[in-house]
Amino acid sequence: MQGKWNFYACLIEDMPASILLDLSLIGAAPLHGFDRLGYLRLYMNAPRPDGLSSNDEFDRLVALEDQLLAQLEPDSRLRYVGRDTANGARTYYFYLAESMPFEDRAAQAMAAHPEYAFDAGEQDDPDWRVYRDFLYPRPQDLQAIRNRDVLQALRGHDDHLELPRQIDHWAYFPDVASAQAFAMWVEGEGFHLSPPPPGSDSSFGVRFDRIDQPDAIDSINLPLVEKAKALGGDYDGWECQVIRP
Incomplete structure (x- = not known):
């Protein structure tokens, strides 16, 4: 197909x-x-x-x-x-x-x-x-699909998914106020804010990270998807380094 x-x-x-x-x-x-x-x-x-x-x-x-x-x-x-x-x-x-x-x-x-x-x-x-x-999947279901694909790619590199490491995340919002509200919320959830990614005339980015285990990613970023959507924005994914034996 x-x-x-x-x-x-x-x-x-x-x-x-x-x-x-x-x-x-x-x-x-x-x-x-x-x-x-x-x-x-x-x-x-x-x-x-x-x-x-x-x-x-x-x-x-x-x-x-x-x-x-x-x-x-x-x-x-x-x-x-x-x-x-x-x-x-x-x-x-x-x-x-x-x-x-x-x-x-x-x-x-x-x-x-x-x-x-x-x-x-x-x-x-x-x-x-x-x-x-x-x-067609809801935003949370679509992110779960993407999470599974990233985890599969990490497994293809013999990654130890259970080992904690820095995981970087991105989200984008239609205005400064919603981006700031999201940034304050993720800080309260224990994330560290990094310099924001480039935005555009119609979007404002938030970049943030935390030490977590990739094999627990659904419990980590599905709430991020929901919160970003509630503020009118979109969670844009995650990445991390590969850790091999």
């Missing part, structure tokens, strides 16, 4: 869920001419008690998904954008050109898998609300 695919855990109707999506589409959505949403909901045969997929069924679901997308994705009249897994089902989402007979194509693709119950449907969604408002 082309694009920038990633996943995150969340809740859907108070049930644990996992969402996989192409993050790269957020800057282009909605794509011209793809005004309808098609979905194919597959009912798992051996879900976990919490409704997520089980290890027992994992390989079978992967093989089915590969076969399903191999049949559907070559059709230029649809664009696969993501899926969710929750409450004993896995639902695939596609945006469709007007001429795409999605329900018929979905039924044809599933004919090779009679052991699985499914349903399929279509609806108008010219603004891509399902992609933007349902599949």
Whole structure:
């Protein structure tokens, strides 16, 4: 699959869920001419008690998904954008050109898998609300994805993630007052303020650091994301040195 695919855990109707999506589409959505949403909901045969997929069924679901997308994705009249897994089902989402007979194509693709119950449907969604408002992660979830990617890169350098070291952070705000309010708050949380990064006519930066363990980064910077957003700004990420054995 082309694009920038990633996943995150969340809740859907108070049930644990996992969402996989192409993050790269957020800057282009909605794509011209793809005004309808098609979905194919597959009912798992051996879900976990919490409704997520089980290890027992994992390989079978992967093989089915590969076969399903191999049949559907070559059709230029649809664009696969993501899926969710929750409450004993896995639902695939596609945006469709007007001429795409999605329900018929979905039924044809599933004919090779009679052991699985499914349903399929279509609806108008010219603004891509399902992609933007349902599949796409909230700021905290998006940061958790980025954290996981950075940690994976550090592991690739044989980093000892449990070892404390200076972690640098950045955030940007639309005015001096909100930047100063955030700076005062992070100082109260034990961070050290550094000279601010270059801003622009429309943004004001805050740079700060603290000695922390990278393997605890979610508990460290997800509150920073929330606080920056509450003040009208954006948390812009973190970095640290690699520590090898």
